[in-house]
Amino acid sequence: MAKTEVIKFRDFMDGTWKQPKSKQADVKKVRDTLVKSGVLIPLAFSTAAQAHAAESIKTVASTAIAGTTLQLLAHALDPVTQIFVALSLPIASIVLIGGCYFFMFGQSERAWTTLQNAGLGYILIQLSPLFLKVLEQVGKSI
Known part of the structure; x- marks a missing residue:
């Protein structure tokens, strides 16, 4: 008898269910990075000494957001x-x-x-x- 695979609704809608497990882990890392950078960006703008760190965080966040958004739109x-x-x-x-x-x-x-x-x-x-x-x-x- 064949096994039935249960797919979470969220995974089905964002298309990650058909990606390999390593790719799913990458998507989760990007999401975690976005959350962390969303918390760290206001702290980075608090002092002038951390301005360079804030720019690098902004660049990483914008690149991750652009890639994730493009992937979501392409597979919607x-x-x-x-x-x-x-x-x-x-x-x-x-x-x-x-x-x-x-x-x-x-x-x-x-x-x-x-x-x-x-x-x-x-x-x-x-x-x-x-x-x-x-x-x-x-x-x-x-």
Whole structure:
């Protein structure tokens, strides 16, 4: 009997459930750094001697925030994409069966169009996560 994996809702929504454990630990370290830097920034501005330390903390915090924000925005719609990919096979099957009925009723031109559109739609939906990853990589390289 197969084991059932339970995923926390927060991990599912932020996409960390599909990342390796080492990547999850990195995300938690960034979050901890953000919390600590949020506490330390007001203290760093209290004296002029610590101005340099405050600048380095601000730089680290802004870099961590930018990276985390970009990752959250890039993967915000991953659950929706996964639902579409999961539903594409049953829907394509129903449309293909409908196309076969068009053959039975003597409308072969409409049947071929329906079968072709169902097959092409299924393939494009299955490849949509790949397209999104390519777009993400292009965005990172710019």
